Amino acid sequence: MERSAAGASYQRFPRVRIRELKDEYAKFELKDTDASMANALRRVMIAEVPTVAIDLVEIESNSSVLNDEFLAHRLGLIPLTSSGAMSMRFSRDCDACDGDGSCEHCSVEFHLAARATDSGQTLEVTSTKDLRSTDPKVCPVDQQREYQQALGNVDAYEPDAAGDHRGILIVKLRRGQELRLRAIARKGIGKDHAKWSPAATVTFMYEPDIRINQELMETLTLEEKQSWVESSPTKVFDIDPVTQQVTIVDAEAYTYDDEVIKKAEAMGKPGLVEINAKEDSFVFTVETTGAITAYELIMNAITVLRQKLDAVRLQDDDGDLLDLGAHLTGG
Amino acid sequence: MPPATSAPDAPVAEGDAEAPPVPTYRSLAAPVSNPVDKFALLPAFLKVRGLVKEHIDSFNYFITKGIKNIVRANNRIEARSDPGIYLEYKNIYIGEPSVQVDFRVETITPHFCRLTDRTYSAPVIVDVEYTVGKTHTQHRKPSFTIGYMPIMLRSYACVLNGKDEAELARYGECPLDPGGYFIVKGAEKVILIQEQLSKNRIIIDTDNKGRVIASVTSSTHEVKSKTVICMEKEKIYLQLNQFTKAIPIIVVMKAMGIETDQEVVQMVGRDPRYADLLYLSIQECATERIYTQQQALQYMDDKVTYAGAGNIKDGRSKLILRDVFIAHVPVNNGNFQPKCIYTAVMLRRMLDAILNSDTFDDKDYVGNKRLELSGQLVSLLFEDLFKTMNTYAVDRMNKNSDMARSSPLDFSQLIMQQDVITSGLERAISTGNWDIKRFKMHRKGVSQVLSRLSYMASLGYMTRITPQFEKTRKTSGPRALQPSQWGMLCPCDTPEGEACGLTKNLALMTHVTTDQEEGPLRNLCFSLGVEDLSLLSGEEIHAPGSFLVMFNGLILGKHRQPQKFANNMRTFRRSGKIGEFVSVFVNEKQHCIHIASDGGRVCRPLIIADKGRARVKEHHMKELRDGIRSFDDFLRDGLIEYLDVNEENNALIALYEHVDQDGVQRSSITHIEIEPMTLLGVVAGLIPYPHHNQSPRNTYQCAMGKQAMGNIAYNQLFRADSLLYLLVYAQRPLLTTKTIELVGYDKLGAGQNATVAVMSYSGYDIEDAIVMNKSSLDRGFGRCIAMKKYTVTSEKYGDGISDRIAKPQRNKDGVLIKQNMRV
């Protein structure tokens, strides 16, 4: 590990503190590292954590109003439960099926058969009701949720347990119309197509460091304090009803908009507050599509990132990085 | 009629109809209570008339009236040898759209024709009476088909006429499709609106040599001719194709029977300045020693270009004067007086223009333009073909009787022998070449394939106006925006480049008139105090204070109280006694009143105002909203009227009723706009806040709005266009304009609402481009479907074997099993 030629070590020991963790949502702090690291993590979560999504559709019969390509695209975008995706093979380098992408190591088969009977009612073809998987581990996420609910494993923190569970609408069929197809889901990453991205949103922000100059603040009247507090578009500050001191209620609500600083200057009190971004401390917000849990997403992202770094290191053995290291140290 | 009682809740001061209150400072300064919202009139108007009403109206006029007039004028054909053998057309009408299949008649729908490459046409049916054989026994044959005529969609003859949305869906038709086009051999063809100069009107202009000319293009059912009177070296000449040289105008007058110079001068007008200008012309005539009508005709006979059969020149010029020279002025029983007066009026206008250059006519003025629509164009074509068919029949009959065959032939067997009408109409509409030798008409590109790139593109096509001739590139005059276009033609919608400003588009509420019967109107004019021309001497015609009354370009007579006469005519129009599109225009400069009922004039509806107060009140609008009053009721009750471009010159039109117009007395306002946004056309109406844009931007958008991909019609998946681009996730615009809702663009949207971030990036900005997020494309943003048509023939062989169309079959490796299959 120690590399004398590279000179100074940039190794740091980041710390993570989880603030909130639900199935599809996570909020955590990442400290003692650089923006490059935080951003790498974010980008890997969005584009390089593998999931399973429908990739090939063979239509046997389609008399709906949407044409085949349209339907295939819609099917592809349905999130499938992909907890096993990390251990699956990419079909392009699957030996078992010779890159054909149709064996159980690299693919899951789906079937859909729906026909609107003569009842005269429009039939809604949805991901929960009609899309049938051949592998119970890989199925549309809302089917999974229904199953969990049936088992009573409802996430107690899930606020929308009573929400809309009709699934994802694929197409509506009118009387006499029919849709029959076979679909193959494969492992992939968001970089190739957004349908494989497990992330709905991944964001991070620098943790703000807000320091109020209380001495200067006390020179303001209550009205002035009030108007200063209200100048922030988000609720960052408040006035203590007892002490009438300005306090920070939610530092992370600050959006680096500089409004309070401008306000202070306009009031003739520059330096009323000092706000800095802590450059080695990040607050992450992660939401997933449901294909994998937020926890899996973060952990898999770290795994993928590590694999990528390993790949760099392997290259390094070829000597490329030695030259680079020498170059960096000015050798 | 809806109850016109004074509604108790009407906010505006009622009762001003009886006794207008004397305006005081206080009453004028008082704030006006809330203005009447007249927007609801616009959807009501479009509901009654539809988006392409001018096309459909014009075609309807042709199939209900025009075609009958044509046949009535040519209703009898006779054998040369025996006039007792004849055929007479008693009636003509258009049947239901149908095809003949194995002697069976099957009705057809437009969509069926689109899919099967057929022509959507209906039989032209006549009732005939004819004689047979030497005995001349009379026969009658009702419902005899002489040919098939392509039918305009949504016209009276179309199966879609008056159908509601559900019925249209059953016919496979899109309810938002405006109609107004034809389907010929499966292709949708629009006959574009053609713009041309008014027929039968005097135009004073200068020619390319700078000479002052007065020209008239005469057009009647029989003849079309152009008469030019020009001034050269201060002498006035007549130019006519039938003469080799220009004829001095005084000679022409003498040839028509005005032998004394005094009479000529009196007819032109007694102003000595006119006499001064005429002096040299009169002198020239005298030096030629022409004093009598006989001498004049002799002189002209020598200059006739084509001497006619037998090369006899004698008397030719008199015929030319009668039939060609200002041909639209009739000569009854050899009475040349109307022509003389007309010539004198032409001279007078010309001399006026020389004395005062303000009185030149503007060729680009929209009031001097006429729009020719599909009905008129098809009518010309049909007239020619009908005559051709009859000539064929007569020729055959003559040939047959010359050979003296025993078996008696009759005309009813001959008129349908060739497919003259069917193939002639079909060929013209499908190629767009209108070649009518009879009318010296050779036009190309009259009909074009309806663009189905997007819904807007097809709508835009239907409102397009193409110029008739002169693509003279340099002149800017015809390309410039004309003030008289206001409200009639869209100021924004014109292409860039070659046809810029020449190709125009109709505004939203524009109506193009169709011909109206002249007889009753003429009689009405006389009973309203017009003094008949034939009773007037040349001296009296131009008596000061009296105005000439011109009716569709003809001089009817004069009137001593022009304003009163005009007001009377307008009252009749507002009460519905005469057609709503009759225009009454008092021309103070020319001391003329023009009454027009001819077709092709552009006009638009306006709210009538009495001393600046709109006649449309809140209670009228409430009745409209409640559905007990229609747009036509507004017309019938004299609240709204149509004004054409000429009559607009006698009106003062306010944009809004309650807004103070700068420097304009409110009491002088005669009309109020229904909705100012209607001055734009359909395509320009899509632009939100167009008045905040630099003007060429609006013009660019008019061209680009048609390129937006989206949905083209409700039946788009059942159509078989050769190439069709559809957007997968088309959206309705977040910001809609009133026009968008009126034309149904919100139901057949094109494009998607994109979230765009605009920012400066390091100062090196990109222009006219966007950087896109790949994931959005993956997720379906801007995703489109291209559909292509492939034609194959499916054959049936014997023994129940037939071709079958199936999808390509592949083996396990995805390779086509049969290589000759097309994917």
Ligand SMILES: [Zn+2]
């Ligand atoms: Zn495999």
